[in-house]
Amino acid sequence: MTVLLATAFLIAHLSFLPPTPTGVDAVNFALGVRDFNVAEHRPHAPGYPVFIALGKTTRTVLERFPAGSAAELMRSETFALAMWSAVFGAIAVFSLRLLFRAIEPDDRRAVAAAALTIACPLFWFNANRPMSDISGLSAALAAQALTMTAFRRNREAMPGARTRLILGAFVAGLAMGFRSQATWLTLPLLAFVTIDHARRARDRSWVYVAAAVVTGILLWAIPLVVASGGPTRYVAALTGQAGDDLSSGTMLVTAPGFKAAALALVRMVAYPWADKYLAVLIVSLAAIGCIRMIMTARLAFGLLALSFGPYVIYHLMFQDAAFLRYVLPVLPALAYLSVRGLEAISSRMTMGFAAALTVACLYVAIPPAASYAETGSPSLRAVDAMRNQLLRAERRPVLAMHHAVSRVLRLEDLPAPTIPAPPKHEWLELVKYWNTGAEAPVWFLAEPERTDLTLIDPTSRRLVGSYRLPFDRRFFMSGVRPSGVDWYEIDSPGWFAADGWALMPETAGVASEDARGPDRAPIIAYVRRRPDAAVVMVGGRHLDPGGQPARFDLSIDDRPIESWVVGSDPGFFLRTLQLPAGALRSPQTGERYSRLQIRSAAADGSGARVRTSIEQFDLQSADRVVFGFGDGWYEQEYDPDALRLWRWASPKAVLRIHHGGHDLAVCVTGQAPAGQLGGAVTMTVRAGNQVFGRVTVSRDFALRAQVPTGALDRSDGLLTIETDRGFVPDATLGNGDRRLLALRVSGLRIDAATVEQPQCGK
Template sequence: ELGIVVVALAAFGLVRGAWHLPRAVALLVLAFAPYAVFHLLFQETVTVRYALPLVIPVGFLAVYAVAGAGRLPLTVAGAALVFTSLAMSLPATRAYAREGSPAFRLFQGTLLNMSPQVIGFHFVMRRVEEWEHDSHRARVLQARAGREWLALVEHWRNGPDSTVHFLADPRRTDLALFDPQARTLTASARWPFREEAFVAGARPGGADLYTMSAPGWMLDRGWALTAEIAGVTANARLGPHIEPSVAWVRARQTGDTLILGGRYLGGEGAPPARLTLTTADGQVMAALDVSPGPFFETIVLPDGALDGHGYVPLRVSAAGAHGATPASPLALEQFDLQPEGQILLGLLAGWQEPEYNPATGRAWRWMSDRAELWVRPVDRDVTVTLDGESPAAYFDRAPDVRVMAGDTELARFSPSTDFVQRITIPAAVLDAAEGRITLESDLSFSPAERSGAADQRRLALRIYSVRAE
């Protein structure tokens, strides 16, 4: 790209200048090298505007490199660089002038037209609300950066019947801590050009607007449903092995079915840990002995277990032998609770822990060469959707992937690009398989085999999301 050409010219110009203009180059280094070092070591290099001061020395050195070829080549090369830059930047500039910032566009053009009563947002969106504060009369939920979901939890605990319009940063994953049945993606807005080339690191950038009704359940501190939240939990020194992780469940007379999954991070040979689920009055709803590695359990709560008003707590705690603290932490990676007739989806054996790239906002789990899903049968056909990365990034050919329910082959596909695969499961087949779905790939690898890393996992497909509907 153009940047590579300019930097290459600047490098040549630096060598030429050191030979012909050593004092000028020394002055240039003295003026700009300290900032360059500071930028590379202490600033977010992804943020384009932080590098703007370095355009001056790079531009000078690039021009000086071409100047060695004579006046005519300098004129031609300079004009080519200018026109190429304009050809790339003018369309983006016109698009920005026409559409503006995605977050502001979404707030002004969609959210305000919905006459919201309560507005929530990720901390990076606070400037949008502050700028537009006088244009609405909604209550604004204030929250700490990185802990925005807790403001929603507190709000619904105090008033369990309100709707919140939430302006979300697409790179964040904390809304997974709320019942997915209660949130709807109303609108999305993105930059109308390549973000990384023109406004990388700009905040706020893209935005999603969710309409969130009072959820059937919401999770407090101490969980690990996404890698982002697992990091927050670890940094706060929380988790069920330290103090109970709380799920706030909307009070109801029926018991309903709950799924609970995660990972006991003890090493091979570590003693089992006991995971206990208790209600607000201390009744034990389940007590599970989990060995090191992943675990998954479905728990049927009896009628009356969630009786009360507003939201009632379910507490998940972990203990070692004789009630002692487990030798290793436990990560609670899966939770859902739905009434009879609603789909429940769980990840069983063969799925690795959640991972996350904060720069891109991409979250994923690796699937091993054999992985299992559990989908609760609901007396109707169910469609499972897999959204995954192209296997061409790590295999020489497309893998052969089979999807089975018992002895019945549901689908067979060979993805060679990024893919979205939808698999329809007939109700009778799902019921006969007791909800267990198996995915098998004929290709897999271990990072330890390829690069000598310590990672011994078997990896087949990088899956961005698994949904059932």
């Protein structure tokens, strides 16, 4: 049965290997196969030398087949690595069976747990990827199986225990060259079994065990350090990677808390099964199995805990829970406990139920794996689409992209000149580009998680295409960057902002990190010159509760335009400024853009700093629609994992609109949290006393309304969204949030009614 399982697994995976690497880490591995250099992140530290060596060996064979382009070369490197993931996934079947049999001598149980492990959607999917996770886990399982077998043989006074122990130690040292995390799977168990063996055999076996571990490590460590340019360069690369992981990842050791711990635990035990019903069943069975083993098989439970418990602690404390593939080493324990749970429910039907669970897992796992093999990297698909579009383009563009996308495309021959992409500040390179007077359109490859393009005139951005993974990345490739790509064309923007603007939570964070903002130095937006009148909408906040009022000054080309004072209570403001014809005229210098500046300071003229931010901005010609969020709205919030941006509205939330002479089409989408609101609520859209939309909502909603210019003129440009009641989160959740909330608005479009509109809510 074990041979059958392994063979079926290998054939299934070799038939569906991906064409291209997806994500920065996968590209780093491919780069390592091509030109190994840990200091240059080829691959990233610690280097994974054994896995890369296997890939290089396979690549040598593949080079006998000519590669006519960089893309074909990449595919060969991807295949060279992904093939080993499939092979080691198949080998893991044998190691799992041996390990489980050594923990408890029941072959049927061992086979059932091994089958459930490899059929787990997370395991099955990752055995298709050109990453070291499955091969590293498989090597660690082999070391565990040998070590556990040595334990059993020693306990039962059977021959060969010492040989297996030493061999297990050697494989443990070698496994660390696949993945350093194998340390936590192998060394604690190895230390326990070695001590037990020495106590029973009364010999110096521990010396040979230690020598075997060191030998296994030296086989890969010496070539690794040499290939990295010596110990100094390798240590620098290793410490740099560790620092990046600690600073950029979300770990319990750096951000402790009950909520974070609970979420990490749920991700560890439930997410690998990729289906909520399957996850509930598996976790419930595992809990039953855990209790059963503690009551009836404490030694076996202790051995299982010793095999996987240290890694569980290490994972929860020191690894970013967003990367679900880090959970792979926990799956064997979950699978084994689940089979034990099945036995507790019905010992006679265990194998049938286990087979049904395995089939259910495969039903969930196979479609995403097959679609991944068919589509490959979203970034590379976007580049292929660009190449095709260039054949028909009337104007040759330049390329720009977010930093993670640029790292994925390092191996590609890009079809046009490319603008640099420094991390977190990519848009500033566009600012430099346009300020040189360049007029070629920009084709920008954006990560869907990023929101910094809001610093560029929205009317100049056109979404050309969206490229996504064809499955729910949360369960199969969570943490991968970029997980998808949006291709925008940006042509002749009417304005673009430099640093210090807080138009999105992301850009507010960057401004804070860079110590930039209107309270520190004037923030600048570059506005395209034009002869006609224009409208400016600007909004922001006074950020010092109880602090003295702040004075804001707005100027264009050093000409004062308007000043206003904002107090700390309520702190929010929104202003509409009318710029007369000629205010943005072209000077003799011929510069295409004016410099719009906003700065703030204490209103008493002392020059003291008062913390402020600018969170809303738009500037358009007077015949265009411009709007902003006024009284009753709260600041934007963003969940990058769910790619969800929203803004809470109070029971009475006001929009300030400049209609530009157009009747308006308004589309509002979002959610009404019926649980907190106490049931369905009535949502009304009105201008003054005139109602233009009314709907009863209890969950998701999409409301479309047509608003004529006359109604807006009579209401002084104010459009109000009302809800018949609200709630205070602290009253029900006790979380300290005392805002009065009603609707979570995730989408708001206000356009001229003459413009063709997409279906509201789409």
